[in-house]
Amino acid sequence: QKEVEQDPGPLSVPEGAIVSLNCTYSNSAFQYFMWYRQYSRKGPELLMYTYSSGNKEDGRFTAQVDKSSKYISLFIRDSQPSDSATYLCAMRKNSGGSNYKLTFGKGTLLTVNP
Amino acid sequence: DAGVIQSPRHEVTEMGQEVTLRCKPISGHNSLFWYRQTMMRGLELLIYFNNNVPIDDSGMPEDRFSAKMPNASFSTLKIQPSEPRDSAVYFCASIGATGGQPQHFGDGTRLSIL
Numbered sequence: 001q002k003e004v005e006q007d008p009g010p011l012s013v014p015e016g017a018i019v020s021l022n023c024t025y026s027n028s029a030f031q032y033f034m035w036y037r038q039y040s041r042k043g044p045e046l047l048m049y050t051y052s053s054g055n056k057e058d059g060r061f062t063a064q065v066d067k068s069s070k071y072i073s074l075f076i077r078d079s080q081p082s083d084s085a086t087y088l089c090a091m092r093k094n095s096g097g098s099n100y101k102l103t104f105g106k107g108t109l110l111t112v113n114p
Numbered sequence: 115d116a117g118v119i120q121s122p123r124h125e126v127t128e129m130g131q132e133v134t135l136r137c138k139p140i141s142g143h144n145s146l147f148w149y150r151q152t153m154m155r156g157l158e159l160l161i162y163f164n165n166n167v168p169i170d171d172s173g174m175p176e177d178r179f180s181a182k183m184p185n186a187s188f189s190t191l192k193i194q195p196s197e198p199r200d201s202a203v204y205f206c207a208s209i210g211a212t213g214g215q216p217q218h219f220g221d222g223t224r225l226s227i228l
Contacts, residue, residue, distance in 0.1 A: 034216070043118070043205055043219030044157070088157065100145055100209055101170060102217065106156035 003027050006089055006105030015114050019076040023089035023105045026070065030091040030103075033065050035074045038086045038107065047087075048074065079112045086110070116140070118220035120206050126226045132194040135223045138187055139208030147217060148181055148191050149205040157205070163189065196227045 006023045013019055021035075032051055036044035048063040050056045050072075056063045062075040072091075076083055089105040119138040127133055139146050147162040161171040163183045174181070178197070183189040193200055203224050207217040 041221070041224075043207075043221045045219065046216035049216060100147075100217065101159060101162065103159075104157040 003103050004089065004091060004105045007108055008106055010109040010111060012111045012113060013079055015079060015081060015112055017079050017112070019079050019083070019110060019112075021074040021076075021087050021089075021108050021110070023072050024070055025072075025091060025103075027091075027093075027103075028067070028070065029093045032092040033063070033072050034090040034092075034102070035061075035063055036088045036090055036104075038088060040085075044088055081112050081114050084111045118206055118208050118218050120204075120220035120223050122223060123221065124224045124226075126228065127196060128228050129197055130195045131227075132192065133196045133200075133225065133227075135191040135204050135206075135225070137189045137191070137206030137220060139189070139206070140210075140218055141187070143208035143210045143218070144186065145209045145211075146183060146189050147207040147209075148189070149207065149219075151203045151205060151222070160191070198227045201225055201227050 004023055004025045035048040037047045038044040048061055050063050050065050053065050053067045060077045064073040072089055086107040086109050088107040090102045092102050118140055121136045145164045148160040149157050150160055151157045158173055160173045161181045162169055166183045179193055181191045203222045205219050205222045207219045209215050209217045
């Protein structure tokens with residue numbers, strides 16, 4: 001079993017829809033959880049960053065972490081065609097020092113149709 | 115501010131040739147990461163440096179791969195000899211010393227080995 005599992009999709013939704021993206025993980029040592037967005041032929045860029053369990057909201061985006069279930073989610077409200085991209089979840093075990101190693105999911109390809 | 119700069123953006127070469135990928139991290143960042151991204155395996159960490167010292171190279175696939183960071187503003191990833199299965203997009207990312215900072219990615223080098 002891979003440490004981080006993510007449904008690769010593809011996921012296609014109409015503009016304005018609510019999008020739910022999810023990852024599960026197996027290692028309870030993960031403490032920091034991130035969502036990256038990657039446009040075609042570009043590098044990943046950080047979208048959301050959360051520590052431990054709970055919710056975090058930023059505009060149309062909400063990240064949820066449930067450590068008891070080892071499950072994280074990203075919700076996109078009022079989705080726009082500009083949200084079309086690959087979304088990758090990422091996790092980290094330690095807070096700093098020399099260990100910033102991230103473990104990524106394989107990414108979910110999202111298309112928002114006008 | 116200039117982001118992480120990678121060169122070349124595209125590289126096409128024949129099997130057996132030496133390939134050198136280059137990365138300039140964000141000024142002031144002291145950790146640098148090399149990743150490889152494929153459809154099959156997603157984004158995988160190859161090696162990361164902290165203060166120019168290799169910390170974790172467990173992701174380097176085999177001895178044909180080597181990475182150096184001679185100074186804080188430059189790193190190389192070398193493949194010698196290259197093989198068709200090395201074809202992928204290679205990303206470099208950097209991060210500052212302050213805890214909680216996200217990794218900043220370059221736009222990658224798209225490598226094709228014929």
